[in-house]
């Protein structure tokens with residue numbers, strides 16, 4: 001699932017390419033992902049011009065000259081292709097935007113769970129889930145103090161709390177594992193047992209893991225193009241069960257547990 005660092009990298013990628021570029025034609029081949037009538041989607045986008053691309057949580061927000069936004073929540077498997085018209089289309093390509101610069105912007109989605117909305121300026125509250133999102137993890141407003149105060153109000157296993165989009169927006173299963181590893185916190189520990197110092201370490205780990213990942217993925221997208229699966233080689237523990245713990249003084253095999261259809265990887269020795 002694309003998470004904050006992936007979507008932030010898409011945002012940079014598209015902001016270097018599409019603001020000011022017109023949309024000449026729109027072809028919808030799988031309308032299932034659209035949360036707006038297909039005809040309205042086509043009519044609004046055709047002849048429109050892209051503005052800046054923003055992001056909120058796991059939503060990418062493509063602004064348009066008309067004041068509308070295309071808000072895309074890719075869920076598990078929504079991906080983008082930015083390519084020449086003759087390039088091979090991926091399976092499950094849902095729509096194709098033919099751009100005035102000769103490129104095509106395509107959205108494909110193997111499991112068709114993504115959601116594509118058309119939103120008027122100022123009407124983001126109408127998008128399910130978007131209005132309830134907590135602050136952006138990397139924003140200036142989310143200081144360590146503000147984070148600690150918010151964190152205290154959420155109860156549950158620490159990993160579930162980190163994943164809660166109302167605490168902060170955009171962190172998914174993969175980065176939650178690496179953040180908890182960096183903070184030295186056990187994913188299943190009760191969040192209410194954490195001290196203020198633990199919560200502070202969690203905040204610092206969250207900031208560094210996410211900002212490093214944004215930088216790595218942004219660079220890779222520029223060099224290697226948009227991925228079919230997320231760039232994840234830089235993750236230290238997520239889905240590395242059985243491999244040695246990356247802490248040099250530890251090196252014990254990482255534990256991997258699947259519960260509630262979610263894989264959690266951690267080190268029993270380093271994460272308390």
Ligand SMILES: [Zn+2]
Pocket residue numbers: 245246247250251252267268269270271
């Ligand atoms: Zn370890």
